[in-house]
Amino acid sequence: MITSIGNNGRVMPTPSSTDPLLILSSTLQTAFEAVAGRAGIDPVIRPSEHADAQANGALALAKELGQSPRQVADAVLAQCAGLTDICSSIEVAGPGFLNLVFNNDFLAGLLKQVSDDSRLGIGKVTKRKVVIDYSAPNVAKEMHVGHLRTTVIGDSLVRMLTFVGHDVIRENHIGDWGTPFGMLIEHLLDLGETKAAEHLSLGDLDGFYKQARAKFDGDEAFQDRARSRVVLLQGGDDETRRLWKLLVNLSTQHFNAVYELLGVLLTDNDLMGESAYNDLLPQVITRLDKLGLLQQSDGADVVFPPGYTNREGDPLPLIVQKGQGGFNYATSDLACVIDRIDRLNADLLLYVVGAPQAQHLSMVFDVARMAGWLNEPNEAVHVAFGNVLGSDRKMMKSRSGDPLKFIDLVEEAVTRADESIASKNPNLPEAERKVIAQMVGIGAVKYADLSTDRVRDYVFDWERMLSFDGNTGPYLQYAHARICSIFRRAGIERESVRNITPNLVEPQERELAIKLLAFNAAVIDTIDKYSPHRLCTYIYELATTFTAFYEHCPVLKAEDENIRQSRLALCDLTARVLNQGLALLGIETPEQM
RNA sequence: GCCCUCGUAGCUCAGCUGGAUAGAGCAAUGGACUUCUAAUCCAUCGGUCGCAUGUUCGAAUCAUGCCGAGGGCGCCA
Numbered sequence: 001m002i003t004s005i006g007n008n009g010r011v012m013p014t015p016s017s018t019d020p021l022l023i024l025s026s027t028l029q030t031a032f033e034a035v036a037g038r039a040g041i042d043p044v045i046r047p048s049e050h051a052d053a054q055a056n057g058a059l060a061l062a063k064e065l066g067q068s069p070r071q072v073a074d075a076v077l078a079q080c081a082g083l084t085d086i087c088s089s090i091e092v093a094g095p096g097f098l099n100l101v102f103n104n105d106f107l108a109g110l111l112k113q114v115s116d117d118s119r120l121g122i123g124k125v126t127k128r129k130v131v132i133d134y135s136a137p138n139v140a141k142e143m144h145v146g147h148l149r150t151t152v153i154g155d156s157l158v159r160m161l162t163f164v165g166h167d168v169i170r171e172n173h174i175g176d177w178g179t180p181f182g183m184l185i186e187h188l189l190d191l192g193e194t195k196a197a198e199h200l201s202l203g204d205l206d207g208f209y210k211q212a213r214a215k216f217d218g219d220e221a222f223q224d225r226a227r228s229r230v231v232l233l234q235g236g237d238d239e240t241r242r243l244w245k246l247l248v249n250l251s252t253q254h255f256n257a258v259y260e261l262l263g264v265l266l267t268d269n270d271l272m273g274e275s276a277y278n279d280l281l282p283q284v285i286t287r288l289d290k291l292g293l294l295q296q297s298d299g300a301d302v303v304f305p306p307g308y309t310n311r312e313g314d315p316l317p318l319i320v321q322k323g324q325g326g327f328n329y330a331t332s333d334l335a336c337v338i339d340r341i342d343r344l345n346a347d348l349l350l351y352v353v354g355a356p357q358a359q360h361l362s363m364v365f366d367v368a369r370m371a372g373w374l375n376e377p378n379e380a381v382h383v384a385f386g387n388v389l390g391s392d393r394k395m396m397k398s399r400s401g402d403p404l405k406f407i408d409l410v411e412e413a414v415t416r417a418d419e420s421i422a423s424k425n426p427n428l429p430e431a432e433r434k435v436i437a438q439m440v441g442i443g444a445v446k447y448a449d450l451s452t453d454r455v456r457d458y459v460f461d462w463e464r465m466l467s468f469d470g471n472t473g474p475y476l477q478y479a480h481a482r483i484c485s486i487f488r489r490a491g492i493e494r495e496s497v498r499n500i501t502p503n504l505v506e507p508q509e510r511e512l513a514i515k516l517l518a519f520n521a522a523v524i525d526t527i528d529k530y531s532p533h534r535l536c537t538y539i540y541e542l543a544t545t546f547t548a549f550y551e552h553c554p555v556l557k558a559e560d561e562n563i564r565q566s567r568l569a570l571c572d573l574t575a576r577v578l579n580q581g582l583a584l585l586g587i588e589t590p591e592q593m
Numbered sequence: 594g595c596c597c598u599c600g601u602a603g604c605u606c607a608g609c610u611g612g613a614u615a616g617a618g619c620a621a622u623g624g625a626c627u628u629c630u631a632a633u634c635c636a637u638c639g640g641u642c643g644c645a646u647g648u649u650c651g652a653a654u655c656a657u658g659c660c661g662a663g664g665g666c667g668c669c670a
Contacts (some may be wrong), residue, residue: 046612056612069650094613095650138670178670274670301667309595310666316596322668329670358597359665386598387663424632456599457663463619464605469631470618471606478632486629527624537607537617544617549639551625551634571629593632 011288018110018121019521020102020514021045021053021307024086028098029080035072036065051089051099051516059095066288067094104504107513112501114517115573120580121520124165131169131340132158135259135266138175139273140184141257142206143406145388145460146354153385154352155264155586161585162529169344172266173336174255176248176273180212181233182226187212187242194245200250205437206405234278248273258406262442263586278379280335281327285320289528291371299323305366308359318363330364337368337380347378350530355384355455383530386457393459404460414441417474421593428592439588440474441466446587447473451536471540477589479543481573482550484591490556492568500569501560508549512570515545519577520557523584532585539581546574 048054058073134154302317368374416435522538558564
């Protein structure tokens, strides 16, 4: 099954789609075009509160045709005689809307198609080579809540992009280079390698960093040592490189432990730290110079991309080589663009980086375009996210006060989940409960982060994150667990009901069917905007629609065997979509909780 | 001073490719459990969609200007 995306990023309907709204859209388009007497009319199909769907196209077309919207709607309706296999009812309503009610057999047939499809109706898209830059913790620094966002959002985008058929390259651009390493290496030497290794392997990266920083700030002799150590490091001195590598390895071990605990896909193979681009940096300058883009400003080498100004209203430069001759992050970000496009042949570069970097990245992309390194159809996108705020609504900065350590956060979430499960389901053996608590606790943390619009600031709240009510991970997992429980209790294999075409009678059954068939659209929309919260909203709506069905439509106690079989099929498909949807967010679904 | 993002119910958030009466959850109130796991469901309560003007048949959604919050603005990354 192929769902193609047009160059406007929107989904174009294809006959093989299992999305009833798409099918309706392409079918009604013909009717609208017949009335308009020209091609390219959008019927403007939307979900509706007054019917299963509504077509708003008549209102827009009325002016062009010099008729009233209701006249246009009536004319379109007259063209829809052949639609009876899709819609059981079409009527004109209000100022000129077409209210459409789907034929039950049509919906049931689509459900069967989705059920027969291991991809649950999610089509593959035209393949692109995508490089996604996310997580990016700093060596010898603790991962904190800020890293949580980029890591969790990036991981979920990786899963979705891969699933729809893109070739995805993960890059973890760790901060493993630059001036702080002078002081870090000198501090390592002061402590002694063995003691430093013990210190760092305990995961107390911040303590190590702070000690080094304190010495640097208060001790001039140490400052001198640190500065000359940086020179040695950048000059490629063997012993210095060895010590540097030691620091990097100890840190990445810690990162890997966190990634594994979180169930994030990043591994050592994805490491592409700043140091990896070191050899490319001089080239960036020479190439910009050859292109005539390089200018001198206050002793630094800079490029002036148009459209940026500083406080005084003067053109704002992107500094690519400092007055002292050193490179900075602009240089290395430009090297990244070159490397990702030239060496990796990527055509889409995603940067899951905090919103405060917007101007910097925008300038880097502009300079890359000016230099001809980034051309259509290749594109770079800043997948920006907002700050993590405390309950006081102030930014949670690692500097000020006590930073919330990543690992402590996850452990507390798991502990709380464990306590909840123990109290709600005391018969569950402890070993099983521990496994489930891990899924629930970590799922809660991830879902809390993913379920709000990423560009907005995010209020970090223990209570809400771990609450088992409302739009939370545990609620969704619970809906899934309840379905599994039905099958477990009845001793029925899930696979055994997959040859059944459901019979949709009750309103809750129809609602559930329509929601299930919207999965593909939700995933495509989520990817189109790089906004996981859209998928979260869909899954939450699916779960609430399911629980309404669950309350109103008895499954195992259904009045006859056909209804029972039909409802079992609906349950199974719902569980599969919940499971797949949450999997695309990087969240696991326990079978009981 | 300039630029960017955000402003929706008491709280936390959806909705923003313009469509009918703006939706959830939490909190508050009232119901439904010898259960297909009540970690749930149903109902009630709660909103000048920051303000104003404009575009349009139609604006929470688009444009412009204000107000408020946060962020960014030359050698940290």
